[in-house]
Amino acid sequence: RKEVEQDPGPFNVPEGATVAFNCTYSNSASQSFFWYRQDCRKEPKLLMSVYSSGNEDGRFTAQLNRASQYISLLIRDSKLSDSATYLCVVNTGRRALTFGSGTRLQVQP
Amino acid sequence: ETGVTQTPRHLVMGMTNKKSLKCEQHLGHNAMYWYKQSAKKPLELMFVYSLEERVENNSVPSRFSPECPNSSHLFLHLHTLQPEDSALYLCASSQTQGNWDSPLHFGNGTRLTVT
Helix, strand or coil: CCCEEECCCCEEEECCCCEEEEEEECCCCCCCEEEEEECCCCCCEEEEECCCCCEEECCEEEEEECCCCEEEEEECCCCHHHCEEEEEEEECCCCCEEECCCEEEEEEC | CCCEEEECCEEEECCCCEEEEEEEECCCCCEEEEEEECCCCCCEEEEEEECCEEEECCCCCCCEEEEEEECCEEEEEEECCCHHHCEEEEEEEECEECCEECCCEECCCEEEEEC
């Protein structure tokens, strides 16, 4: 099993849709979880941290399910500008954060 | 000053050249990283310097050699690279404490082409 696993997509959704991504991780001792966004040929940028109780930032909601070892990202009212690759990042117990392979989102007009 | 700066932004080198990538962070973090991103592949961790300890990925070839003279500066020395080493090389920093990490802050990356 990969340390951090994501559905690569692509997810093609119309503007205004709600879309959700999941990410599973293998190390039950992981403590740090993040969602990053990466645009084509650019560096990843932090979208939001994921807290145990779940957290929301505008149209974005992140949740952590420790029992099933996954995190999720929900995007409401999708905008064209949300089109990007969304990367799940988890502390895997080594002194490093491990990235998932990313889920590509394409929001269509 | 932006948080993490990398130079150069673009680099073209021949297989017999020696070059170095430079990274500097102005965030007061205690860990710095090199990641490699090849086309259509996930980010691969190459090296970590954390609390003055180097953690490396054993699959990184010896033609890549990191150097971390202090907590703010990180280099990646390159020699006798192969065309398949062409990729985006990203430097990042974070604050780490035990099993807890702050988010990674990335530089803009160096796009490397090996001819």
